Structure formats: structure tokens, C-alpha cells
Amino acid sequence: MSNVLDRALDGAVSTYAVSTQGLTKRYGDEVALNAVDLRIPEGSVFVLLGANGAGKSTALKLLLNLERADSGVAEVFGLDTRRHGPRVRAQVGYVPERHDAGYRWMTCDRLLKHVAAYYPAWDQTYADRLIGALEIRRNRKIGGLSKGDTRRLQLLMALAHRPPLLVLDEPTDGLDPVVRKRVLTLLAEHLADSPTTVLITTHHIHEVENLADHVGILRAGRLVIQVPREELQRTVRRYRLDLPDQWEAPRDLVIPAPRSGRVREVQWTIVGDERAVTERLTTSGARVREVVSLPLEEAALAFLPDEGTR
Amino acid sequence: MSHPALHPPPRFANVVREQVRAVALALRVPAMAALAVLVLGSGLAIGEFITGGGAVDFAPELSMVPAFVGLLFPIGVWKGENRFGTSFLWLLPVDRRQHALAKVAAGWVCLMVTVLFFLVWLFVLSLVTGGNILGEHAVQLLPSTVIPEARTLDPAALRAVRYAPDPVFWLVPFTAATGTYLLTSAVTLGVRYPVRWIIGVPLSVLLVSALGAAARIDWLKLLASRLLRFVFDGRYGLDALFTARAESLKTAVVLTTGKTVSVWRAFPDVGDWALATTLWIGAGLAALMAAALRQREK
Amino acid sequence: MVVNIDPRDARPLYLQIMDEVRRALVVGSLKPEDPVPSVRELASELVVNPRTVLQAYRELEREGVLYVRRGLGTFVALNTQPAGDERRELGLAVARRALLEARRNGLGLEELFTMIREVAADENDLAAEAPLTTGSNST
Numbered sequence: 001m002s003n004v005l006d007r008a009l010d011g012a013v014s015t016y017a018v019s020t021q022g023l024t025k026r027y028g029d030e031v032a033l034n035a036v037d038l039r040i041p042e043g044s045v046f047v048l049l050g051a052n053g054a055g056k057s058t059a060l061k062l063l064l065n066l067e068r069a070d071s072g073v074a075e076v077f078g079l080d081t082r083r084h085g086p087r088v089r090a091q092v093g094y095v096p097e098r099h100d101a102g103y104r105w106m107t108c109d110r111l112l113k114h115v116a117a118y119y120p121a122w123d124q125t126y127a128d129r130l131i132g133a134l135e136i137r138r139n140r141k142i143g144g145l146s147k148g149d150t151r152r153l154q155l156l157m158a159l160a161h162r163p164p165l166l167v168l169d170e171p172t173d174g175l176d177p178v179v180r181k182r183v184l185t186l187l188a189e190h191l192a193d194s195p196t197t198v199l200i201t202t203h204h205i206h207e208v209e210n211l212a213d214h215v216g217i218l219r220a221g222r223l224v225i226q227v228p229r230e231e232l233q234r235t236v237r238r239y240r241l242d243l244p245d246q247w248e249a250p251r252d253l254v255i256p257a258p259r260s261g262r263v264r265e266v267q268w269t270i271v272g273d274e275r276a277v278t279e280r281l282t283t284s285g286a287r288v289r290e291v292v293s294l295p296l297e298e299a300a301l302a303f304l305p306d307e308g309t310r
Numbered sequence: 311m312s313h314p315a316l317h318p319p320p321r322f323a324n325v326v327r328e329q330v331r332a333v334a335l336a337l338r339v340p341a342m343a344a345l346a347v348l349v350l351g352s353g354l355a356i357g358e359f360i361t362g363g364g365a366v367d368f369a370p371e372l373s374m375v376p377a378f379v380g381l382l383f384p385i386g387v388w389k390g391e392n393r394f395g396t397s398f399l400w401l402l403p404v405d406r407r408q409h410a411l412a413k414v415a416a417g418w419v420c421l422m423v424t425v426l427f428f429l430v431w432l433f434v435l436s437l438v439t440g441g442n443i444l445g446e447h448a449v450q451l452l453p454s455t456v457i458p459e460a461r462t463l464d465p466a467a468l469r470a471v472r473y474a475p476d477p478v479f480w481l482v483p484f485t486a487a488t489g490t491y492l493l494t495s496a497v498t499l500g501v502r503y504p505v506r507w508i509i510g511v512p513l514s515v516l517l518v519s520a521l522g523a524a525a526r527i528d529w530l531k532l533l534a535s536r537l538l539r540f541v542f543d544g545r546y547g548l549d550a551l552f553t554a555r556a557e558s559l560k561t562a563v564v565l566t567t568g569k570t571v572s573v574w575r576a577f578p579d580v581g582d583w584a585l586a587t588t589l590w591i592g593a594g595l596a597a598l599m600a601a602a603l604r605q606r607e608k
Numbered sequence: 609m610v611v612n613i614d615p616r617d618a619r620p621l622y623l624q625i626m627d628e629v630r631r632a633l634v635v636g637s638l639k640p641e642d643p644v645p646s647v648r649e650l651a652s653e654l655v656v657n658p659r660t661v662l663q664a665y666r667e668l669e670r671e672g673v674l675y676v677r678r679g680l681g682t683f684v685a686l687n688t689q690p691a692g693d694e695r696r697e698l699g700l701a702v703a704r705r706a707l708l709e710a711r712r713n714g715l716g717l718e719e720l721f722t723m724i725r726e727v728a729a730d731e732n733d734l735a736a737e738a739p740l741t742t743g744s745n746s747t
Binding site: 043044045181184185187188189191192193206207208209210211212213228230233234289290292293294295296 | 613615616617618619620621647648651652653654655656657658659660708711712
């Protein structure tokens with residue numbers, strides 16, 4: 001089974017499945033995306049993070065030409081999304097943010113037949129297996145499905161035609177923890193069976209910790225960082241410090257919160273090269289007691305706005 | 311190799327075929343209701359026939375039902391679809407405008423099947439009640455196309471003629487339904503709230519007319535009725551599309567004897583009908599294409 | 609073979625997987641000629657991109673630790689000895705972790721040694737005291 005992957009790894013060098021240039025989208029006065037240069041290498045699992053309203057869903061919709069960008073270019077497998085919208089969508093398995101699976105009067109079974117007609121690459125054997133794995137009840141009407149049921153159906157529709165690109169907007173939203181684990185396992189198996197590039201947005205960062213190869217973080221529409229996940233984890237550390245009484249933070253160091261009162265021991269998450277940061281802290285008079293690396297979720301949080309700050 | 315082998319998008323014929331199935335499914339409930347109405351109608355007609363009433367002649371061009379069905383069809387076809395904005399339909403790998411037109415085409419196919427079913431029902435009813443399946447019936451024809459004033463017409467001036475409609479008029483229900491379907495589909499694709507327009511426009515004209523009559527504003531009433539007359543009764547008006555003018559060519563006249571009788575001014579002309587139909591369907595297609603411009607890939 | 613990925617470890621995942629395979633060899637849960645989990649299985653179990661697992665396996669193959677039999681799977685190489693320095697690497701990693709913890713809690717090096725010996729002694733005592741469960745309380 002790894003023959004498929006073997007060939008994929010041998011062939012694809014450093015091409016991008018998704019590549020955007022200066023992608024900008026405004027809704028009235030609000031800037032949803034601001035000059036975003038997204039680069040998703042083929043075969044990678046790219047996790048796009050950001051607070052609510054940071055522009056994640058908008059970015060995904062633009063990639064499928066479901067919205068029109070105000071400026072900038074987006075390409076999927078070399079296809080300009082604006083000029084080749086339908087062709088791009090034929091390469092993509094999309095799970096949208098909304099829990100809307102189509103015609104409410106159709107049964108799940110009927111809807112799957114309907115969608116299968118639109119994707120010549122539909123693998124019915126695989127679809128049948130997924131129906132079992134995702135526990136989809138064939139004869140339920142779409143209108144009668146719960147949020148979780150709908151989500152699982154949308155996942156099935158995205159996976160069954162083995163698209164070269166999966167675009168998953170909060171794929172585990174509305175699912176209970178057991179099902180969430182199952183979905184992610186299915187995703188890993190799917191990746192083993194068919195070479196796929198995956199773009200995921202999620203609020204459950206720890207779930208995709210091991211799956212993610214690359215991480216991108218959107219903050220108020222700007223892509224503030226876009227790196228392999230090891231690099232993200234490397235550039236964020238938690239420092240346990242002893243601060244002297246009259247201590248001033250070095251000006252070029254971003255610390256999470258101003259020191260309150262005469263607190264002696266603090267624990268701060270700071271972005272930057274560990275050696276350089278430690279040096280700045282030490283020369284400023286702080287004593288670095290301990291430096292700890294963080295799991296992906298907490299490392300990413302360092303780039304997201306705090307409550308109250310923006 | 312630079313990119314993986316790309317998946318092909320679906321063939322358009324397959325898209326239309328799949329839409330026909332989806333539309334047929336969507337119209338299941340109205341279809342059941344219509345079936346119930348037909349059953350009721352059959353019951354009433356047969357009941358009347360048994361109690362000595364008249365037979366039902368098979369005159370497909372006289373029924374305005376197909377045109378009416380064509381008018382309402384798009385409402386069912388597009389039920390639940392968000393035509394402007396995001397909808398499941400637009401997520402699929404088909405160009406948005408083409409997809410919209412595919413759905414309209416699919417609806418048309420279902421409409422033709424519906425009209426055919428209606429005609430078959432009418433035909434069977436006609437057979438069962440012993441009516442004339444060629445739609446032949448005796449009519450009174452006026453001496454000229456000018457409608458005479460009340461009580462000026464001598465009965466002897468009327469000619470009794472056996473009218474046999476041209477078999478080509480069996481196409482009328484299909485073309486009539488197509489015409490109205492295209493026009494209302496155009497409205498549905500082009501406007502956010504089509505029902506307001508489809509029902510609102512004729513309703514407001516009627517209201518204006520009634521208002522004019524009630525307030526005795528003669529010119530208003532005249533304007534409204536002129537408008538209706540022009541659109542409907544004209545040589546190439548809507549009635550030409552709906553019934554080859556069989557409706558508007560009939561009129562009621564009061565004879566010198568005081569008796570009121572239904573007479574025909576002239577017979578429906580095949581040439582006129584063909585031209586009118588072509589004009590209306592042409593207009594419908596043009597409107598549809600214009601409306602489809604609103605549906606575009608972002 | 610039990611594979612544990614440490615979420616805090618900032619090293620590339622494929623390196624962590626490679627280390628886990630080596631650890632299994634040292635500990636003895638993997639022996640020469642044993643099959644290792646398929647790429648698909650391991651990716652599914654760890655919820656990891658299969659490419660990462662494949663990368664780890666390929667590296668290990670390159671180092672001679674694993675080999676692939678077409679159609680049958682991936683196996684531990686015949687002549688793989690848990691090298692002495694593999695064991696040493698593991699030991700050093702354990703020591704590093706212990707020292708880190710000690711420092712964190714304000715313990716000095718000598719204190720740490722003393723504590724370790726004490727705990728080990730207690731555990732030995734407990735093992736000696738534990739009653740044998742063969743036929744002592746028969747009815």
C-alpha cells in the first residue's frame with residue numbers, strides 16, 4: 001500500500017498544491033483577507049489556524065471560487081481559481097463550515113448517488129466502506145439529520161472521490177470525541193491510500209498535532225506565519241523566570257503581559273530563537289530558570305490574539 | 311512530473327440527466343397533489359357523464375392548464391435552492407451559469423412529461439365518456455369578424471359549421487407550457503423574489519382595473535383593460551400561445567330574439583399560432599439567457 | 609511495538625518515530641526479522657501523515673535497521689544488533705529528563721542520587737514483602 005506513497009514521494013519535488021499571491025477580500029469596510037501569500041506543498045497536511053473571524057473560511061472559499069477576491073491570485077495545482085473554478089472544484093473534496101448537505105427531501109443514499117454523478121472519480125466501494133465507518137444511515141432524510149450526522153455525510157462526500165486536494169473547514173465540528181478520533185484516523189488511512197494534499201482549519205488544534213506538517217496562522221486577515229510545524233514549535237518556548245525588583249523588559253522582546261506588581265516568578269511564552277531570547281533576558285537582569293518546549297496547540301496560541309488584545 | 315493527474319469534471323449530459331432525477335424527486339409532493347386533483351376531476355367528469363351530462367371532447371388546445379402549470383413549475387424546480395449566494399448546488403464542479411441552465415432544462419423535461427401525462431388523462435377521459443377525440447364540434451360562426459352590437463344579429467345570419475381543429479394543435483399544450491415556463495424561469499433566475507413578480511404583476515394589473523372601475527376612473531380602467539386585451543387577446547398575444555386564440559375568438563352575443571349564444575368570430579389559424587408561439591418562446595429564451603447572466607462564477 | 613509521540617518534543621516527527629523504533633529494539637519488543645507495523649497501520653494509530661511514517665521507515669532502511677520485502681511489508685533487518693550506543697543514547701535521554709525535573713524542583717545533583725537510591729531500595733523491599741499468591745489461602 002505504500003507503493004502509492006513511494007511513487008508520490010519520488011515524483012513530487014517541491015510543487016505547491018495551493019499557491020496564492022496577495023489574496024485580498026473585503027466585505028464592505030471589513031478586511032477579511034489581507035494580501036495573503038499561501039503556499040501549501042503537495043502531499044502535505046496544512047493546518048490553518050486563527051481566531052474566529054480571522055479569515056480562515058474566506059480563504060478556503062476563495063480557493064474554490066465560491067467568492068471573488070478583490071485582488072490577488074490563487075492557484076490550485078497550477079489552475080487559476082478564477083478562470084477555472086469548476087475544474088478546480090473537481091479536484092477538491094470540500095467540507096464547508098456550514099452544516100448544509102443539500103436537498104432536505106432526499107435520503108442520504110439518494111444524495112450520495114446524486115453527488116457521485118458529478119465526480120467521475122467517485123469510488124463506490126470506498127464510499128460504501130465509509131458509510132459503515134462513519135455510521136451514516138442511508139435511509140434518513142437529509143432534513144432530519146443532526147449537526148453531527150450532516151458533518152459525517154459531508155466528510156464522506158469529500159473523501160469518496162479521492163480528490164487530490166482536501167479542503168476541510170472545521171471537519172470535526174459538531175462531532176463527539178469518539179467520532180472525532182475516528183474521523184482523524186480515517187483521514188490518516190485515506191492519506192495512506194491516496195496521495196492527497198490537505199488543508200484543514202480547526203479549533204481543536206491538539207487533534208491534528210501529529211497529522212500537521214505545516215502550520216499557517218491568520219490574524220485579522222494577515223498570514224502572520226507559515227512554516228513547517230517543527231519550526232513553529234522550535235521558535236516558541238516557555239520561559240520560567242526570576243525577575244529582580246526593578247526589572248524592565250528589553251524593548252525588542254515581545255512578552256505576553258506586562259509584569260504585575262512585584263511578582264518574582266513568572267512563566268512566559270515567548271516567540272524567538274531560544275538562544276537569542278535567553279541572552280536578551282539574561283542581559284536584562286532576569287534569571288532564566290527553565291526553558292520548556294510546547295505542544296503545537298500552545299505554541300500556536302502565542303501567535304493568536306489574547307482576549308482583550310488584538 | 312509537476313502535478314498529479316487531474317480529475318476530469320463531469321460531462322454536461324450527465325449533469326442534466328442527474329438534475330432531471332433531482333427535480334423529479336423535488337416535485338414528488340406537488341405531483342401527488344396534482345394526481346389527487348386529477349382523480350377528483352375524473353370522478354366528477356364521469357359522475358356527470360353517468361347522470362346524463364355531456365361527453366368530454368378531446369380538445370387539448372382549449373385547456374389553459376398546461377400553460378398555468380408551466381407558469382408555476384419553476385417555483386417547484388427551484389424550491390429550497392438559494393439562487394443568489396451560497397447553496398449546495400454551487401459547490402459542485404460545474405460552471406454556475408451552465409448549472410443553472412442545466413436545472414432549467416431538467417425542469418423543462420419534467421414539465422413536458424407532466425403535460426403529456428395530462429393529455430393522456432384527457433384523452434382517456436374523452437374515450438371513456440364517448441367524447442370526440444378529434445375535438446370536432448358544431449359551432450356557430452359569425453358572418454364577419456366584427457362583433458355585432460347586442461340585439462342586432464339575426465339568427466339566420468349565423469352559420470352552423472362543424473369545426474375540426476388541425477391536429478397540429480395537439481402541440482399547443484406543450485408549446486404553451488414551454489413558453490410560460492421559460493418566462494417564469496427567467497424571472498426566477500433573474501430576481502430574488504420571483505413569486506412576488508409572477509403573481510404580483512398580473513394581480514396588480516387586475517387590482518388597478520378593479521380600482522378604476524370602483525372609483526369610476528374610466529381612463530384607468532380603460533388603460534388596464536387595454537393592456538390586458540393587448541397582451542392577451544392580440545393576434546400574437548398570450549392567448550395565441552395558450553390556446554391558439556381559441557379562447558379569445560369565442561364570444562357571447564345577444565341575438566335579436568333576445569337569446570344569448572356563444573359564437574366564434576373566426577377559427578384559429580395555424581400560421582398565426584406558429585408565429586405567435588415562435589415569438590413567445592423566442593422571447594422566453596432571450597429572457598432566460600439575460601437572467602442567466604446574473605448567475606456567474608465568481 | 610508501542611510508539612509514543614511526545615507532543616512537546618519539537619523535533620521532526622519522523623525522527624521521533626525513528627527513535628521509537630530504535631528504542632523498541634533496545635528494549636527487546638522488536639527483534640530481528642520481526643515485522644514492523646505497515647505505514648498505513650502506524651499512521652492510523654498515531655494519526656500522523658503517512659508520508660512522515662514512510663520517511664522514517666526509509667531513513668531506517670537507509671541505515672540498515674529495516675528492510676522492505678515487496679508485497680510482504682517492512683521488517684527489522686537480520687543483522688541488527690541493539691548497538692551499545694543505542695542503549696547509551698536511551699540512557700542519556702532518561703538522565704537528561706531526570707535532571708531537568710530535579711532542577712525544576714530545586715534538587716541538586718547529590719540530592720537526586722540519594723533520592724533515587726532510596727526509592728529503589730523501597731521498591732525492592734516491597735517486592736520482597738509481597739506474599740506469593742500460590743495456594744496460601746485455599747478454602
